[in-house]
Amino acid sequence: MKKFAFAAVISVLLSALTLAAFEGVYSLYKWRKPHRSVVYQLSALVGFSKPRSNESAYAPYFSNPQELADLLPLINETDIGIGHTPFPRNEDAAIKTKDNGCPTLKPNLRTTTFFLHASAFGPYAFPTAFYKVDEKLDPRVEEFFRRYGGPHIAISTNSQGERVTVPDVAADRVVLVAGDSVAFGAMIDDEVTIASQMQARDGTRRYVNLGVPGNSAEENHCRLEAATQRYKGRIDELIYVYCENDLQPEDPYGSPPEVIEALKSIVAREKIGKVTVVFAPSIYMVVPEMTRVEDSEWTPSQRREKQRAELKELVEAAGFRWADAGVLARSEEQAAKSVWATLAYFTDTVHLSAYGTRKLVDQLMGPD
Structure with missing residues (x-):
């Protein structure tokens, strides 16, 4: 009897170790992909496990x-x-x-x-x-x-492959709004992008949205250069949205000096009278105490505070205006007296909400 019990214990332990090893191999295979454990999936098949409820008090969501x-x-x-x-x-x-x-x-x-x-x-x-x-x-x-x-x-584009600006103004003089998805206005309607909100307040010039989601800093430069030829001799002003994720020192135009030198060259050549560089950080940089989940894959791999300071110094030295969406967002905490108020500026981890865009436009169209 003792031999049988001993053998049973050994068998259970070996089975547990085998299963643990298999789960480990499976987890490595599924690394950085959403998945459930093998045991969970098997138990769900035979009805022992029930998926988490997708119901909440106010709106359904899915967790699997x-x-x-x-x-x-x-x-x-x-x-x-x-x-x-x-x-x-x-x-x-x-x-x-x-x-x-x-x-x-x-x-x-x-x-x-x-x-x-x-x-x-x-x-x-x-x-x-x-x-x-x-x-x-x-x-x-x-x-x-x-x-x-x-x-x-609603996301619409015109015949030139530019995000539609609302209202449509047929003015000769133009203002270019350049950058990636923040300039584009990801996850906000056509009429509330940076270009559209500025256009609604100024009918004397045409505001052109050059933003393209997912662009690198090098691609932003290419897009801007092409636009300067399309609108040759008509450009009054440039709004350049410099996203935090453009700070990639290993990539072309991935450092502040490269971008600012390129902008200075374009501005001098095209005789652009006014330039504003808007720094657009992610929520991980703006409210790290709320969003940087330590010891997880969501911990940001880089701290970009020093690069931001370098960018600001270079922008001001070039004689350009400086605006920081992160500073504006952070100011909302004091205005609303709530630590959560800062998040109202964002529609996701990176992009400005319609409200955050309006507050940025308030600054852009205010006194120098």
Whole structure:
């Protein structure tokens, strides 16, 4: 009897060690991808485990990445894009293209986009969906978007592959708003981008939105150079949005000196009278005490405070105006007397909300 009990204990221990080793190998295989443990998946198959409830007091959300993964074959059959997930993107749904080697937007787009309420991909990581307004959705995908989708955002482009500025003003003199997705106005409507909100207050000039989501600093430079030729001799002012993620010292134009020297050259050549550099940090830089989750994959790998200070010094030395969206956002804490108020400036971890954009435009159009 003792021998049998001893053998049973040894068998259980060996089985547990084997399972632990297998789970470890499986975790390494699925590294940095959302997944459940093998034990959890097996127990769910036989009905021992129930998925976490997707119900909340106010809005449903999904916590299991598999809910979205199961729909990807249907999503990829159409021109629907899914962003901010580990899953491969549907390139057919991309809004970007290239013109003479420079990234630009596809012309004459009419697209809708929205966040999906989810806790499946980590803190502050909300997936996005986007597709043409006339796209026919599979009923199952449509129901998933209806259940978990947030407010729908309108994104439109003109025949030049530029984000539409509202209202449309046919003025000869132009103001260029350059940069990546913050200049573009990701996840906010056409009429509340930086260019549109400035245009609504100034009908004497045309505000041109050159922003392209996902652009590197080098690609921003290429896009700006192309625009200076398209609007040759007509440029009054330049608003250059310098995102925190443009600070990539190993990349071309990845350091403040390179960017500012390039801007000085363009400004002198094109005789641009006024230049403002807007620094656009992520929430991880603005409120690190709330967002930098230590010992996790969401801990920022770089601290960019010194690079920001260098950028500000170079901007002012060049005679350009300086604006910092992070300083504005942080000031909201005092105005509202709430530590959470700063987040009202953002629509996600990087991009300014309609409210944050309005407050930035207040500064841009205020006295020098």
